[in-house]
Amino acid sequence: MVSGVKKASSDEKKKPAISYWSKKKCNCPVCKKDFPREEMLSGNGRMNAGKLTDELHRLYIPSKRYGKINPLIYAIGACPNCHSAFLWNDFTEIKDQASLDRIYDKIEERKAAVNAVFPYYDLTRNRTLLDGAAMYYLALLTYDDVDLSYLPTMKRAILTLRLAWLCQELNEEVPGHNFDVAAQVFYKKAIFFYQQAVINETNRVEKSSTLAGMGPDTDKNYGWDGVIYLCGLLEYKYGQREDEALRLKKLDESKIAIARIFGLGKTTKEKPGPLLEHSRNLYEALTKLLDGQDVDDIEL
Numbered sequence: 001m002v003s004g005v006k007k008a009s010s011d012e013k014k015k016p017a018i019s020y021w022s023k024k025k026c027n028c029p030v031c032k033k034d035f036p037r038e039e040m041l042s043g044n045g046r047m048n049a050g051k052l053t054d055e056l057h058r059l060y061i062p063s064k065r066y067g068k069i070n071p072l073i074y075a076i077g078a079c080p081n082c083h084s085a086f087l088w089n090d091f092t093e094i095k096d097q098a099s100l101d102r103i104y105d106k107i108e109e110r111k112a113a114v115n116a117v118f119p120y121y122d123l124t125r126n127r128t129l130l131d132g133a134a135m136y137y138l139a140l141l142t143y144d145d146v147d148l149s150y151l152p153t154m155k156r157a158i159l160t161l162r163l164a165w166l167c168q169e170l171n172e173e174v175p176g177h178n179f180d181v182a183a184q185v186f187y188k189k190a191i192f193f194y195q196q197a198v199i200n201e202t203n204r205v206e207k208s209s210t211l212a213g214m215g216p217d218t219d220k221n222y223g224w225d226g227v228i229y230l231c232g233l234l235e236y237k238y239g240q241r242e243d244e245a246l247r248l249k250k251l252d253e254s255k256i257a258i259a260r261i262f263g264l265g266k267t268t269k270e271k272p273g274p275l276l277e278h279s280r281n282l283y284e285a286l287t288k289l290l291d292g293q294d295v296d297d298i299e300l
Helices: 010-014 097-105 107-117 129-143 152-173 179-202 223-238 244-265 273-290
Strands: 019-021 038-040 049-052 058-060 076-078 085-087
Touching: 076 129, 085 129, 107 129, 129 152, 152 179, 152 223, 179 223, 223 244, 223 273, 244 273
Parallel strands: none
Antiparallel strands: 019 038, 049 058, 076 085
């Protein structure tokens, strides 16, 4: 999909450190080999929190000393030997041998798929935005072979949404390489996985709501209410438009689900304020849309 993207410049080495290599190495459960773990440094003005988007994505204001920093790219680990990638905790949590065998059997398939979208990625250097996006895509493919007991559907929902954000950022940094197209692909995948996670939870196939950290970003956990909200928001913003009747049906269902958030949120202190605010905005937008208002006149 993407071609002509150059390797990251060596000038990055001259910038003040934003990450470090941990003394404790990570052991890959797939190939059983150790590899260094890169972790993000914090403090000293490295992270200046900006606005929270309607997608519950925290933006950060670049600093003069450290430049632009994206904490998202450090939340994933990727083994440079077998190109398996997980959220860091799952390197020790996933022990199902059948899952690990399936992952091992697809090493070359993963490498080829990721290299087609994020060429020149490197799993051994201080990670760049491109490397981070590649690691997320590797993780998305890795979790495809993980047993349902490890909640892979919910994790892939989070991964695909973050991938869409990273691709949007890549498109801003290096326009003209189809990263904007990739972002739209990952948004649509995110719709599928978020909605499938809810279906699996409802049908008791996968206990999606028990995942400890649902993000969707790394700064705050908006929990299961955040998942319900994002199901509606992503459908509203990026859902299919070919079958209008089906679209309106899904949005009406989302409106009802979001209304439940309001009912609980008014009396429950545990509900995060920003989620209620964004949910209310979405609810009002859905109400206007379902009442027949021109979609172009509706903004969140």
